[in-house]
Structures are given as C-alpha cells and as structure tokens.
Amino acid sequence: MKTINVIMATVIIFFVFTGLSNAQIEDDLLFGEEEQTEELICVPETLASNYDQFKGLELSSMELRQMYSFGSEYFKNKSYNAALPYLWKVFLNDTTKYARNAVRKIADSYFNLQKADSTLIASYRGLAIFPDQIKLHYYAGYIQENLGKFKCAIPHYEALVDSDPVNKQYLEKLAFLYFKNEDIKALEVQKKLVSLDPENSNYIETLAIYTRELLGDGEELLKAYKDAYDTDPDNVDNAYNYGKTALDQGEYLTALEPLSRIVEKLDKNHVKSYKARALCYEGLERFNSAVNDYKKIIKIEPKNAEIMCAIANEYRNKNEFSKGKYWINKALIAKPGFGLAYTTMGEIFESAVTFCQKDRGRKYDDGLVYEMAYAQYAKALKDPAYKSMAKSRRNGLRPFLLTKEEKFMNQNRTTLKLPCYTSWIK
16 A cells, blocks of 8 residues: 555554553644654654553453443444543454454544544554554544645555545545645646546646646646646636746747637736737737737726836837837836836837848947937836846947947037938937
C-alpha cells in the first residue's frame, strides 16, 4: 500500500506499553496549521494509553463478546466516554474480529469527542495491527493534514484511494496534498478526476493550475486551459485563461478566438480581454485592430493613462507619430508626471529618427530628435516606477546624441528644419 509499510514500521518502533501515561491528552481538538519541520515526525512520540492497564486480562470469549456489546451499545447512543473502557479492553485482549472493530470505534469516539491526540494514538495503534483499516487511515490523514502535516497525511490518503479508486473526495484531497508537496503525481490524480467527471469545469481548471505551478507555462498548461475552455466555453475565466496563456506563448491566432468570444458574446466590458486581444493584434502586426481594442477600453475607463500610452505605441508602430504624440499628451493630462508616458514619447522620437533616416545618412536634425528623446527619459526618471526603464533607455541613447563637433558646425542650432520632423514636432 505504497508508503504505508514504512509508517507501520515506525509505528512498531514507538509502540510501547509501559505503565500509565499522560500521552492520552484530553485536549479539545484543534485543527490548526502547524509549521512543517525538516525532521517531520508523523507518529506521536508515545502511543501509550491510560487504558493499557487492562492489557493481559484473562477474559473468556463470552466476556470479550459481552464487553464489545456493551461498548458498542454506548457507542451507538453516542455515550463515547462510557464506551471507551469496554472497547479498549476488547482491543487490548482480543485477536479476533472484535479487536478490529473495537479500535475503529475507539478512534471514532475520540474523534467525536474532539480529542486529536487520542484519535491519532488509537489510529496508529490500530493500523499497526490492521494496516488495511480504512476508517483509521481516514482519521489519521484528516487530522495530520489539518495539523499542517500534509506529508504525514499523504500515505493515509493513498491508502484511502487504493481502497476506493473512484471516490472523488479522496482523489481531490490526495491531488491537493501532492500539489502542496510539489509532487507531479498531483497531475495524474487530477487527470483521473477529470476522466471521472469530464463536465466538471472546476476539475479541469484545477488541473490547469496544478500544471502551471508544477510544470511551468508550457504546452501542458495550454492544453489544460484549452480543455477547460472546450468543456465550458461560456465561462469567462476559462476563456480568458486559455486566451491569455496562448498569448503568453506567442500563439496569437489561437488566443484570438476565446478572447473575442468574451468581448463579443460574454462580457463586452471585460477590459483584460480587450488588452490581451490588442497584444495579439500587435504580435500579428494588425495595428489598427489593436488601436480599436485599446480605444474600447478608453470608453470603459476614460482616464486610463496606461492604455493611452498603449495607443500611442501602436501609432508609433504605424509610423503615425503625430497621433502618437496626441495620445501621450492625453495620458499626461490624465496622469501628470506619468513615467510611462515620457518613456513612450521618447521611443516615438527614436522611431521617428529610424523612419526619417531611411535611405539616407545621419543628419543634424536626427541628433536633435535623439536629444528630445533623451530629455523625455530624463523626465521619466522622476517616476520611481519607471526610473529603471528610463535610465536604461538613456544609457542606450548616449552614443547617438549630438557631438560637440556637430553642434559647432551647425552653430548650436536647436530648431528642426527637415520636413519629416517639422510636420509634427512643434
């Protein structure tokens, strides 16, 4: 039963019955988180019980049967404290079926009395003799997990799944525990859940999450999100996760279908989908479509300076620098001192030089425009969020600034003369 044999060996080592003990702590059950330690101890330090004094009683078969009957009757009536002495006597002195059933009811009694330590003691003592006692695995696994010892809970839920391979509750828990343990077996178990209930979008979404966290943003993740989307294409989260993941992996055409479904059929105000689809259009060099999506966002969020900068950037891609500058001005009105607006304007100036220099060599005006870009990056330095970006852009631009010789030869002229610039730079 997988790793359960290892735990059973550990149980036997700690299985000491010497005298009365305070190990059976009658505290209230506290199912809180407990910090994992490097040397994780699953089995209680001692498995002794204050009922061990009853071990070695010379009881006849009839007496054992009567005690089990008394204990079971109290148990059935939920008189757990009254049931425990009878059940312990049976468990400690019987080798037949009564002992097996007695220890299960002992653990059940402690669990219902909310005594975590005693439940664990009973469970591990019972498992040492009856390793296939499923109810004991359930109690041990449940308590260990809720104490924060998820690694200790794993072998017990493995045993539960072995006993009932199609029990969704056990499979869900085991997959989650594997995931917390960063074990890729979580994917195998979660896939089984999906196969058992292929219409359950939560199972498919969870599989995608586990895949992303355990394997990274690869093909498996995209497939997981696609499965979720195919199962429930009208679920906005499914559609967005599939589209955004495809976008992140450069699958622009793939991403367009789910993202378009959102903004055209499911939620016409879903800003994140418009933004993601605009990036897809940009990747496909469909700049007009990207601009249209960004402008739809502006209708929803009229003061979104970041999107205004994105529109300016698309116009830069189209070499429509005047329109780009217009949207930068709008962004700075909406958000004065916005570092992204200044860096985007600087990039527009740089792109303008590349465009205007085409089919000719460097001119003095090119250097002037580069200095305009440099000045924009200097302004962006004042915005802490974009200081690093602006500094990097300035450093990269320094070799292209006007030299002292160029300025001397042009009498330190600061005005532009070339029509390619003067048509839009005022």
